[in-house]
Amino acid sequence: TVMTQSPLSLPVTPGEPASISCKSSQSLLQTSGYNYLHWYLQKPGQSPQLLIYLGSNRASGVPDRFSGSGSGTDFTLKISRVEAEDVGVYYCMQSLHTPMTFGQGTRLEI
Amino acid sequence: QVQFVQSGAEVKKPGASVKVSCKASGYTFSSYALHWVRQAPGQGLEWMGWINAGSGDTRYPQKFQGRVSITRDTSANTVYMELSSLRSDDTAIYYCGRDDCVGPCYPGAYWGPGTLVTVSS
Numbered sequence: 001t002v003m004t005q006s007p008l009s010l011p012v013t014p015g016e017p018a019s020i021s022c023k024s025s026q027s028l029l030q031t032s033g034y035n036y037l038h039w040y041l042q043k044p045g046q047s048p049q050l051l052i053y054l055g056s057n058r059a060s061g062v063p064d065r066f067s068g069s070g071s072g073t074d075f076t077l078k079i080s081r082v083e084a085e086d087v088g089v090y091y092c093m094q095s096l097h098t099p100m101t102f103g104q105g106t107r108l109e110i
Numbered sequence: 111q112v113q114f115v116q117s118g119a120e121v122k123k124p125g126a127s128v129k130v131s132c133k134a135s136g137y138t139f140s141s142y143a144l145h146w147v148r149q150a151p152g153q154g155l156e157w158m159g160w161i162n163a164g165s166g167d168t169r170y171p172q173k174f175q176g177r178v179s180i181t182r183d184t185s186a187n188t189v190y191m192e193l194s195s196l197r198s199d200d201t202a203i204y205y206c207g208r209d210d211c212v213g214p215c216y217p218g219a220y221w222g223p224g225t226l227v228t229v230s231s
Contacts, residue, residue: 034214040155047205047221048147048155054216091155095217099171100145100157 001026001094005103012108018079020106022092027072028055036096039068039077042105043088051090052077084110112136114206114222121228127194130225132206139187140164143209145217146180146191148202149224158204160217161189196229203227 002025012018028037035055040048050059052068055075065080079086087110092103117131132144146158159170161180168180179192189206203224210219 030214032214036214036216038216038218040218042155047224048207048218049221050216050218053210053212053219054214057212059219089154093155093157093217098169099173100160100217102155102157105154 001028001097001101003092003094003101003103005090005092005106008104008106010106010108012082012110014084014110015081018082018086018108020077020090020092020108022070022075022077022103024073024075024094026097028075028094028096029072030096035071035075036094037068037070037075038093038095039066040091040093041086041088042091046088048091082108082110112208112220114208114220116204116206116222116225119226119228121230122196123231124197124229126196126229127192128196128227129190129192130204130206130227131188131190132222133186133188134208135187137208139182140184142211143215143217144180144182144189145207145209146178146204147207147218148204150199150202153202156202158191158193163189193227196227198229201227201229 004023039052042048056068089105115133182189205224206222207218208220209215
């Protein structure tokens with residue numbers, strides 16, 4: 001399953017919103033009703049961290065300025081008001097089909 | 111709290127094998143699957159496979175079939191990833207990551223710090 005993110009680079013101003021798109025080549029919606037699409041942030045020099053799981057659920061400790069939406073093949077990660085600490089590379093990943101696959105990554109820059 | 115300690119950096123020659131370990135603590139080891147993901151220098155993330163820490167069942171991408179083996183030692187709460195026939199393009203940071211399950215399970219709720227493997231003659 002090919003995951004395609006856009007944009008690949010996202011310059012933003014602190015306090016402004018930001019949005020990243022992730023499209024999959026196959027549906028990620030299981031018959032259970034869950035979308036097996038997750039979002040991760042990798043800050044410079046760090047391991048990835050989970051932001052959003054199963055399409056729209058914020059992981060523990062993730063600020064509520066982050067939100068995930070979408071279903072099937074089209075998904076979006078939104079940051080309502082970007083802060084300086086949000087800098088890094090954002091990845092979407094699907095875990096419904098084997099092999100699990102990541103998007104190319106979107107580099108968010110202040 | 112959930113924590114992972116990974117083995118130290120490795121330098122290997124082309125054609126050799128490497129075995130990276132990931133020791134877990136802070137939860138019931140056999141209750142969750144663990145994944146291995148790698149990141150070549152300046153590149154994105156690549157999934158290398160998965161092990162059910164309870165049953166030992168594994169799944170690998172076709173790309174790595176025959177070259178990668180993920181195993182676990184439940185007595186040591188440790189998962190291992192062995193990659194053979196190393197090439198220069200296997201140079202990467204290798205991360206272990208654990209599933210979490212809220213209803214369905216999903217990967218990467220927790221991650222290890224990574225292990226740098228360098229393949230060079």
